[in-house]
Amino acid sequence: MPARTAHLNVTGMSCANCSATIEDALADLDGVVSANANYATDESAVEYDPEEASLGEIYAAIESAGYGAVSETVTVAIADMSCANCAEANAEALESTPGVIEATVNYATDEAQIRYNPADASRSDLYDAIESAGYSPVREGEGDASGTDATDGESSGDAGQDARDAAREEEISRQLRLTLFGAALAAPLLLFMADHLLLDGALFPETVFGVSIGWVQFLLATPVQVVLGRPFYENSYKALVTNGRANMDVLIALGSTTAYAYSVAVLAGLVAGSLYFDTAALILVFITLGNYLEARSKGQAGEALRKLLEMEADRATLVDRAASETPHADGEAVDEDGTEREVPVDEVAVGDRMKVRPGEKVPTDGVVVDGQSAVDESMVTGESVPVEKGEGDEVIGSTINENGVLVVEATKVGADTALQGIVRTVKEAQSRQPEIQNLADRISAYFVPAVIVNALLWGIVWFLFPETLAGFVNALPLWGLVAGGPAVAGGAVSISEFAIVVFASAVLIACPCALGLATPAATMVGTTIGAGHGVLFKGGDVLERAKDVDTVVFDKTGTLTEGAMELTDVVAFDRDGEPVPDGGAARHVDPDDDLGDSDGDRDAEREVLRTAAIAERGSEHPLARAIVEGARERGLEVPEPDDFENVPGHGVRATVEGEAVLVGNRKLLADEGVDASSAAETMERLEGEGKTAMLVARVPAGTSGGDLIGVVADADTVKPSAADAVAALRDRGIDVMMITGDNERTARAVAERVGIDPENVRAGVLPEDKSDAVEAIQDEGRQAMMVGDGVNDAPALAVAHVGTAIGSGTDVAIEAADVTLMRDDPLDVVKAIRVSDATLQKIKQNLVWALGYNTLMIPLASLGLLQPALAAGAMALSSVSVLTNSLLFRRYEPDRDYRLLGRLR
Secondary structure, X not given: OOOEEEEEEEEOOOOXXXXXXXXXXXXXXXXXXXXXXXXXXOEEEEEEOOOOOOHHXXXXXXXXXXXXXXXXXXXXXXXXXXXXXXXXXXXXXXXXXXXXXXXXXXXXXXXXXXXXXXXXXXXXXXXXXXXXXXXXXXXXXXXXXXXXXXXXXXHHHHXXXXXXXXXXXXXXXXXXXXXXXXXXXXXXXXXXXXXXXXXXXXXXXXXXXXXXXXXXXXXXXXXXXXXXXXXXXXXXXXXXXXXXXXXXXXXXXXXXXXXXXXXXHXXXXXXXXXXXXXXXHHHHHHHHHHHHHHHHHHHXXXXXXXXXXXXXXXXXXXXXXXXXXXXXXXXXXXXXXXXXXXXXXXXXXOOOXXXXXXXXXXXOEEEEEEEOEEEEOHHHHOOOOOEEEOOOOEEXXXXXXXXXXXXXXXXXXXXXXXXXXXXXXXXXXXXXXXXXXXXHHHHHHHHHHHHHHHHHHHHHHHHHOHHHHHHHHHOOOOOOOHHHOEHHHOXXXXXXXXXXXXXXXXXXXXXXXXXXXXXXHHHHHHHHHHHHOOEEEOOHHHHHHHOOOOEEEEEHHHHHEOOOOEEEEEEEEOOOOOEOOOOOOOOEOOOOOOOOOOHHHHHHHHXXXXXXXXXXXXXXXXXXXXXXXXHHHOOOOOOOOOEEEEEOOOEEEEEEOOEEEEEXXXXXXXXXXXXXXXXXXXXXXHHHOOOEEEEEEEEOOOOOOOEEEEEEEXXXXXXXXXXXXXXXXXXXXXXXXXXXXXXXXXXXXXXXXXXXXXXHEEOOOOHHHHHHHHHHHHHXXXXXXXXXXXXHHXXXXXXXXXXXXXXXXXXXXXXXXXXXXXXXXXXXXXXXXXXXXXXHHHHHHHHHHHHHHHHHHHHHHHOOOOOXXXXXXXXXXXXXXXXXXXXXXXXXXXXXXXXXXHOEO
């Protein structure tokens, strides 16, 4: 294979050294002939041998060097696939296309998920690759050279989904028409078969209008063979000649053609024997009926996502900024002065302000700038109770405004909205199959050739040793041989005819479809169930891993607690380092509290709070913000500090009015030579109440050491469902742990409130050490799920067996996580594990059925115990039963553990 050159648009380069780093990283790859990176144009050209290096490895090398390369991901619907081997053929054709980084093809959804380099490949190239493999892509969005849609954002996504839905509906209609056509012609043949088998030919005469009954059967069966058989013949040719592999269509074509051709030979007098036109026709009718039911079932499996997309808002009422600041009357459609106008939602841009009346859908993601109302977010989060929204609150597009009028400023539109993100995540998850699918893929790769060899072998053995085999089978406690067996063993058909019957039955009974559908069908339903309850899995592999979690590690702030810190206590200390009279009792302060019981106490405590607030003014930490807001609520001015330094994991160091001020933990003060021992009792008391206590000290300029002036404390509210979530996890036998930067005493107080064993608390963990803490936990042999929400949680989420980001988390955390919880509810961690466990149970149930069916039925057919038409019917029923079993799974609610046979406990 000749060398290829990839042209990449590189992101993240800031100097010439960056381009040299990228070139070195690429040069280290086996198979890379040359690599050039141009910092001036942000481009790179890589010449490589595709037999030794893949484009995916090139992208990975650039990313491991700390940079990025532009890529796009597209979903393409594919028609004409009949089994997992077809999906594999398409994947190979796509991955061999220049510019394609990776491709996964899902037989259950009839879709390919393709990541490609837009500089070297377009959608047209992808469509051509699928067609070269012998299949039919649903063409959409070939508007430009790069393959992106001619239209942008939501409209293009809707158009693509509409095209895929139309293709699926057309496939269902086509299979139905073929089934009805075949059934109409096969019905008389079924009567002929029943007359022959049950009535010994007493019902129908030997001739009809002077025409032999054999020729009547020929006239009825031939159109069925031509019309219904054509797709199987065409697909068999593509599979064998184009792709060099056998698929299910080959088995069907072999079985039906064998019965039809043998019957033609008998009718023409070339051989002696019985006619099997009825068998040939019924084989194709049964299989086509199975294809119709399968296509319908696939459509139903994806119905939940389509319904979700259908719930998107169609139109939006835009208001100008001046109008949005003026109250409007409820129910007003358009202002006479034109300050409001109704537009399609596609025309809404980021920054536009939209008016949302009671009962209307929020057009797109945004933030409330005016008004107050309850919003029904159940379609996205699964939470049935409407959520109160007011100024500054975020709202999700397509959720329903319940009662008040809201003015919302758009923050995300089109494909960037939460709803589109959910659909995209679920589709990507369905394209990434669990590891258990590898077993099915390995079996499927050899399945069809093995079935054909087995059928040929038994056909030959029956031809050579008919009496011996017939005697053996008749001795088994089973039903009799087809047609009583070969004539030499007392049967009604010749040896050669019986061998052909065995061959056809052994070919037709095997069902690779059931095996290929077992995992993707269940995964598709499982990921959809998760999305419907606010749990988004990033892949089927993640869905599989989550069930194996034996330890859940919660970050404290924002995960088990609300993450909204409030100032609760201010304690002042005198110059001797002792609590001021009446001021050392760690007394709770309210926003309207003037602090202190006497003027002296009040002044001392106000000074402590003012000093701490000024020092913390430059910090974005929640603890710092709580102190600053607490000071402002109590009427104190909080100017910027003269100088500010953040000390990660310990506190802050700032210059206030010419003096150094320290606000933080014991280690921070100890490092600066400040004695905080006099505050030990106060700190212990506050921390014992689950509060985060911080020491405040002044260090005069030009001196070593300093003076302790007070203690301030913040507290975070534990989420109402935190204790229930911990209890549910422990009921499942899962250990629950907590990681926090708080001190040991505060951390243990919170742990005891939610039911976590104090021994499972890792306190005082610096942000940069969280990932090390998770790795240490996993080094003990645990499979940990890390649950967090902040930027500093992202490394820990990435190294965990399963990383889970809470719904209110930062984009960085969500990007690093394997699972995203749309709500801020720790109970959804339990739901994620339940959905994972339930899906894997369903996959195993499907695989047991598929493997058990083939393991049982293939030997029966090989022993001559199954009539070919019945074998074809059983094969069709097998794949339909796997899909039906997966569809029944849609009724599962993850509020309880799943049990097979549909029972819940």
